Amino acid sequence: MSNKIQGDIFKEVKSNLNIIDVATRLGSHLNQQKRNTLVGTCPTGHPSKSKKSFEVNTSLQLCHCYNCKMGGDVFTIVEEVKKLSKWESLKWLVKEFNLKIDTTKLQPSYKPTPEEILEKNTLINRSFLLEKNSRYWKRSVI
Numbered sequence: 001m002s003n004k005i006q007g008d009i010f011k012e013v014k015s016n017l018n019i020i021d022v023a024t025r026l027g028s029h030l031n032q033q034k035r036n037t038l039v040g041t042c043p044t045g046h047p048s049k050s051k052k053s054f055e056v057n058t059s060l061q062l063c064h065c066y067n068c069k070m071g072g073d074v075f076t077i078v079e080e081v082k083k084l085s086k087w088e089s090l091k092w093l094v095k096e097f098n099l100k101i102d103t104t105k106l107q108p109s110y111k112p113t114p115e116e117i118l119e120k121n122t123l124i125n126r127s128f129l130l131e132k133n134s135r136y137w138k139r140s141v142i
Contacts, residue, residue, distance in 0.1 A: 009101060013090055014074060016099050019061045022074045025096065026081045028054055036060075043081045044068050 020030060026043035029051070033039045042054040042065040053067040064071035070080045078089035091103050 009103070010075070010090060012101060013093055013099060014061070016101075017074050017093060017097060018058075019056055019063060019074050019077070020058060021097070022077055022093070023054075023056055023063060026077060028056075030054075030056060042068060042070065043077060044070055045081075 020038060023030065023043055027045065028040050028043040030038040030040035033052075033055075036057055036059040038056045038058065039052040040054050040056075041048060041051050044065065046068050048054075048067055054063065054065045056063045062071065062073055063077060070076070074093060075086055075089045078084060078092055079086060082089065082092060084092060093099070094101050094103050
């Protein structure tokens with residue numbers, strides 16, 4: 001699937017959603033402040049005394065939290081709250097809001113090579129071994 005087609009799917013999902021609905025579904029409680037602005041609690045769940053740290057601009061379909069600095073569009077909110085990648089957040093939105101969009105053929109444009117996967121796994125294994133050895137030597141010296 002080409003990058004253009006994948007970009008079109010993201011645009012299609014975005015155009016079928018309202019950021020207020022997404023933020024509310026993720027746990028934000030919003031109140032009207034101005035004509036195009038709603039404020040309330042951040043869906044990431046951090047404490048807020050004023051309960052007005054999270055702001056949503058309905059005309060731009062963007063949000064921003066003044067406490068945790070999270071901000072962006074519908075995909076960003078899902079990525080931050082659910083701890084998903086952009087691709088996983090797209091699939092979550094399609095499923096959660098029952099959008100009639102086929103995501104079965106959707107794949108990230110970048111796929112690591114076997115060599116890159118091996119290198120990453122090697123580095124992870126080395127770090128675990130170094131950690132284990134350092135704990136052993138700390139116990140032996142003390």
